[in-house]
Amino acid sequence: MNAVLTPSPRRPIRELPDELISQIAAGEVVERPASVVRELLDNALDAGATQITVRLLAGGVRLILVEDDGVGIAREELAIALKRHATSKIASLQDLEAVNTMGFRGEALAAINSIADMSLNSRTDAADHAWQLDGRTGELQPAARARGTTVEVRELFYATPARRKFLKTDATELAHCIEAVRRHALVRPDVGFAIWHEGKLAEQWRVCAGSAAHTQRLADVLGSEFADQSIDVLYESASRRADGRPAVRVWGRAGIPDAARARADQQFAYVNGRHVRDKVLTHAARSAYQDVLHGNRQPVYVLFIEMDPARVDVNVHPTKIEVRFRDSREVHQAVHHATHNALAQPRSGAALNTPADSDAAAPSSSLEFFKQNRPAAQSEWAQPAINFVASGGHRVADFEALWPAWKGTGNAADPAGAALAAGAEANPGHRTTSSDAAGPAEQGDWPLGRALAQLQGIYILAENAQGLVIIDMHAAHERIVYERLKSQ
DSSP: OOOOOOOOOOOOOOOOOHHHHHHHHHHHHOSSHHHHHHHHHHHHHHTTOSEEEEEEEGGGTSEEEEEEOSSOOOHHHHHHHTSTTOOSSOSSHHHHHTOOSSOOSSOHHHHHHHHSEEEEEEEOTTOSSEEEEETTTOOEEEEOOOSEEEEEEESTTSSSHHHHTTOOOHHHHHHHHHHHHHHHHHHOTTSEEEEEETTEEEEEEOOOOSTTHHHHHHHHHHOHHHHHTEEEEEEEOSSBOTTSSBSEEEEEEEEOGGGOBSSSOSEEEEETTEEEOOHHHHHHHHHHTTTTOOTTOBOOEEEEEEEOGGGEEOTTSTTSOOOEESSHHHHHHHHHHHHHHHHHHHHHTHHHHSOTTOOOOOOSSHHHHHHHHSOSSOSBOOOTTOOOBOTTSOBOBOHHHHSHHHHOOOBTTBHHHHHHHHHHHHOTTSOOOHHHHOOHHHHHTOTTOEEEEEETTTEEEEEETTEEEEEEHHHHHHHHHHHHHHHO
16 A cells, blocks of 8 residues: 655745755765865865875774965965855856866865864965964964965764765775875876875875876876886877867877776776766777777776867866766767777787888778788788797698688698698588698697687687687787787
8 A cells, every 4th residue: 555645834935044055065066085085186286286195084084184285375265265156266157168277166165164174274475374264163373384275174974974874984985085186196297196094104106207207107006017008199189279289189098908907997087187987088988999809898098188178068067077078079089089099000010010111001900910911922820020839839820721621722831731721622522620630639739729710700719629719819919919019
């Protein structure tokens, strides 16, 4: 029996108290401690900080302290900074439509102050000393510190205890906080970051300088394995802005197929320096890997998209994690071409086999490379400058040599191939297989076996002494070319 809902008595329309309005806004902006860390990092970077220190207790639930060496906040502006919709980032609709700062709404500090115990400690170059503002009482008093700002947030969600029940363990919340700092660290190698938890240094990334600053920061944050198994990405669209710069510029690094992971936890996309999650960017990058990644394997990449701020709307989500492009197709094509072109170079083998002064166009795929570099008068397959020899001493045969019964060719260096060819001439109607000519001893010389069929244009079905072998031809080719590039 369904319960009957009785309508509640009508209530008059009235304005909400300011504190309740801020708490509602906080529910949109602050989901967990990592949300606070992200907002405070945005403000620190907008202030021109070169060193940012984050201190946490209990995964950020008991304490979040973010200290920077930016320009600071003047004494008379400290109290205003905690008011709703108070910001120095924008002053008009034109500024909002072309915002180029990390923060711009002026809601973060007010929202955080409404659900936690908060204080601001800041000093500018012109001030004799710092000033500290208590967010609860509004009391302002002198303090000591160098130029910059310290924001201290204690007992997150103490004013809304129900929200605390949705938080995870301290370890989980700490991991989210570290991830928030990592996302900022990847795009700003000119800034040093340090994370302390319970008085212990959890992570630290020092300032990187020079032409290889971004590459060094990627290696520091994501590990040397990512740096070793990724390639540079650079693409500029043909269309130009009024100032002559490309309408869309994409750069960064994309992981080779061998670096793919089971989870999409190393996919970072930035639009004008802002980390975003966008389906257009994700689909564009993923589509560039469609020929070399299969199943649920996820590519790894760090891509930076630069474009006219007026052509992207960042004011579509309270946490600023989503954006809307004026021309999604243009951005999609730019990201796809940038990633695909970067992956095409090692796939094609042009770096190994095409002279520097050659006018020949690079093959567009692995299959094209095989066709262009296959020896015309021989049945063996050997890429130029790479000698592929199986464990038994036999060269790896060309695809045509794997089915010589149809091609009518043989090779003295390949007894099985010669036998197959002879059998085909003696009995054209008989479809000879590798097992007709090669016994278990000869098959043992081929660790991956002899090819029987090609499946879906992706896999090779082979047979060896132990049984059937399924080979991903794209992944095998990528591994061969990658190992060759490493050895040079």
